[in-house]
Amino acid sequence: MNIEQFELFQGQAREAGVIYYFSGDLNQSILGALGEALRHRLEVQGVAGPIRRKLFSTFIEMAQNVIFYGASEEGAEEGAPTQKRAAIALGSEGEGFWIVCGNLVEVGYIPRISERLTEIRSLSLPEIKERYKQQVANDEHAAQDGISKGAGLGLLTIARDSKFPIEFSFASDPSSNGSKAFFIIKAVV
Amino acid sequence: MRTFHSPATSMTPEVTLSGNEARLTIAGECYPENPLTFFAPLFQALKDFFEAGGLSRFTVNIHLKYVNSASTKAFRQIFKLLDSAASHGVAVQVEWVFESDDDALQELGADLADDMCFLDYRECPLESV
Numbered sequence: 001m002n003i004e005q006f007e008l009f010q011g012q013a014r015e016a017g018v019i020y021y022f023s024g025d026l027n028q029s030i031l032g033a034l035g036e037a038l039r040h041r042l043e044v045q046g047v048a049g050p051i052r053r054k055l056f057s058t059f060i061e062m063a064q065n066v067i068f069y070g071a072s073e074e075g076a077e078e079g080a081p082t083q084k085r086a087a088i089a090l091g092s093e094g095e096g097f098w099i100v101c102g103n104l105v106e107v108g109y110i111p112r113i114s115e116r117l118t119e120i121r122s123l124s125l126p127e128i129k130e131r132y133k134q135q136v137a138n139d140e141h142a143a144q145d146g147i148s149k150g151a152g153l154g155l156l157t158i159a160r161d162s163k164f165p166i167e168f169s170f171a172s173d174p175s176s177n178g179s180k181a182f183f184i185i186k187a188v189v
Numbered sequence: 190m191r192t193f194h195s196p197a198t199s200m201t202p203e204v205t206l207s208g209n210e211a212r213l214t215i216a217g218e219c220y221p222e223n224p225l226t227f228f229a230p231l232f233q234a235l236k237d238f239f240e241a242g243g244l245s246r247f248t249v250n251i252h253l254k255y256v257n258s259a260s261t262k263a264f265r266q267i268f269k270l271l272d273s274a275a276s277h278g279v280a281v282q283v284e285w286v287f288e289s290d291d292d293a294l295q296e297l298g299a300d301l302a303d304d305m306c307f308l309d310y311r312e313c314p315l316e317s318v
Contacts, residue, residue: 028222032199035220050290053255057293060220060257067222133300136261149223150259157258161293 017091017098019045025083026070026103031063038090047097054161054189055090055097061154062101062185063088068149071104071180093188096163102184110170110181112147117185120155121165132156162187193234201227202253206234213249220257228263232270239274247271247279252286253294261297268301268308275307282309289314 001009013021020041022034038059042052063086070084086103105113123131132153135141141152159166167186172178197203202217213235221227238244249271256264268283275281285298295312302310 028200031220036199049288050292053291053293056255057257060255064220064222064257064259129296133303136265136297136300137304139265141262150257151262153258153261157293 013089017093018089019092019097020090021088023087024085026063026066026086027083028067031060031067034063034088035060051097051189055099058099058158058161058187058189059088059090061158062099062187064150065154065185066101066103069105069109069147071106071176073104097189098186099189100184100186102182104173104176104180105170105183107179107181110183113168113183114170116155117166117168120159123159125160128156128160132160158185158187161189164188192238193231195230204231206231206238208238211244211247213247214252215250216252218254219260220255221260224257224260224263225266228267232266235267235270239270239277239279244274244279247274247281249281249283250286251283251298256294256297261301264297264301268305272305272308275305275309280309281307282311284311284313286313286315289316 020038024030035056039052039056042055047055066084066086070086072083073085084103086101088099088101090097090099092098120128135152135156138144138152141148145152155166164187169184171182171184173180173182192208193204193206195201195204197217200218201221202215202219205212205214207213249267251264271281271283283302285295285302287294287298295314298310298312302308
């Protein structure tokens with residue numbers, strides 16, 4: 001990329017309302033630093049407390065989903081600390097803020113992610129909150145769901161704070177010979 | 190006397206269990222990668238503390254700035270431990286502190302307390318500055 005291309009890239013990001021953008025390897029300690037930087041940025045922008053909290057929560061839930069469930073890159077060392085490539089952008093549009101996260105997932109996860117998101121998209125806010133409450137009290141979650149590494153609440157938490165149903169898409173990843181796909185998730189706060 | 194203490198980090202809260210004061214405080218950020226691993230030493234310390242007996246009252250103050258969804262499981266376990274102690278005659282009071290405009294934290298506390306039968310749950314909203 002030459003300097004002119006970089007200027008173009010930045011100009012396009014500005015036009016799209018980008019306030020914050022990260023692309024690279026994600027792990028838990030990087031997440032801590034990114035979270036602090038995001039909070040600082042939102043404070044400087046004068047974003048109201050409740051919106052700031054929702055954006056921070058959505059950011060952490062999306063990023064921890066990547067760390068928990070994202071596909072590792074080819075050639076990653078066995079036993080090395082969890083390190084997942086991802087891109088997360090946050091920006092403003094009109095009165096609201098959007099937050100988008102993209103990362104690689106194993107294609108085998110596509111049906112599971114699609115089903116969960118499609119179902120959550122169909123729920124109203126009271127239904128999301130009711131589902132959340134039931135799931136908080138579900139002590140059998142770990143036994144029922146061998147894939148989940150959390151409380152089964154991450155996507156519900158994102159949906160609860162999003163003004164519109166969560167958007168998502170999958171795109172093929174040519175570099176992985178069809179074993180992985182690029183997953184994108186978007187919420188609007 | 191501090192029975193158990195874990196200092197705050199950028200992603201985990203300060204946790205203090207004081208036997209002398211019969212008090213547990215949890216304050217700060219809470220988004221560890223593995224919440225159950227983070228809270229396991231506290232679960233053990235609390236269990237040992239309640240098993241030792243001789244306790245008439247116990248106060249818990251939880252003031253989180255942010256809690257990730259995965260950590261709700263750990264708080265569910267803490268509430269259940271406290272409720273069990275309360276069912277055995279300890280007067281357990283839980284103060285759930287949150288900024289008054291933080292609906293998510295308020296609702297999480299209410300959801301956690303909803304299933305509990307014996308502990309005394311108190312919402313403590315703080316006026317936002």
